[in-house]
Amino acid sequence: MEYSALKYIYTPLATPGAHTLLLLHGTGGNENDLIPLAKNFGDGYNILSVRGNVSENGMPRFFKRLGMGIFDEDDLRFRTNELVHFIQSIADTEGFDIKKLIALGYSNGANIAGATLVQYPDFLAGAILYRPMQPYRQLPEFSVKRAVPVFISSGSADPTVNSIEIQNYITSLEKAGFKVSFNNLPTGHNLVQQDISLAAEWLSTIL
Secondary structure, eight states, rough: OOOOOOOOOOOSSSTTTOOOOEOOOTTTOOTTTTTTHGGGGSSSSEEEEEEEEEEETTTTEEOOOOTEEOOOOHHOOOOOOOHHHHHHHHHHHTTTGGGEEEEEETHHHHHHHHHHHSSSSSSEEEEEEEOOSSSSSSSOOOOOOOOOOOEEEEEEEEETSSSSHHHHHHHHHTTTTOOOEEEEESSSSOOOOOHHHHHHHHHHHOO
């Protein structure tokens, strides 16, 4: 299969060399969904918001799944390659520094961001993962050259995410060299204000 372009919105910042927030929506979302949320992180970032190329009953996703919580791992691997290739292809045209890319993903978007950490450990400068799952049942060997910071927030009452699997996922990321900040909040799968405020505070401390 050949890689396809993705629909996206890019909003540049006037300041040269700024970091770019890569916004990755959840199932049924689109490239507009997370832009209001990103404003909570201040105006010091370029914004690159991307729409997933997969449709599930008319709902955009970043990769296929076989059932609730069961990923089509071959498609996830392909779509992760496709996403990274696409971002690399537009970086010069849009004028953002590809070495200063911070993923911000929710649910399905957090999972393809996580797959990017696994498949391309040195591609992202950081990642905010809201309600992620481990992207692959068996993670391959991977390691990062520097301690890339990763923020993860889960909901303790989230029925879609297994808490033991999340802990194993975090352990694997840390063993690979990522610096993980984990927050387990008293909520479900939907985001709450605490998710945003904690991530914003975290982001301000790593840059």
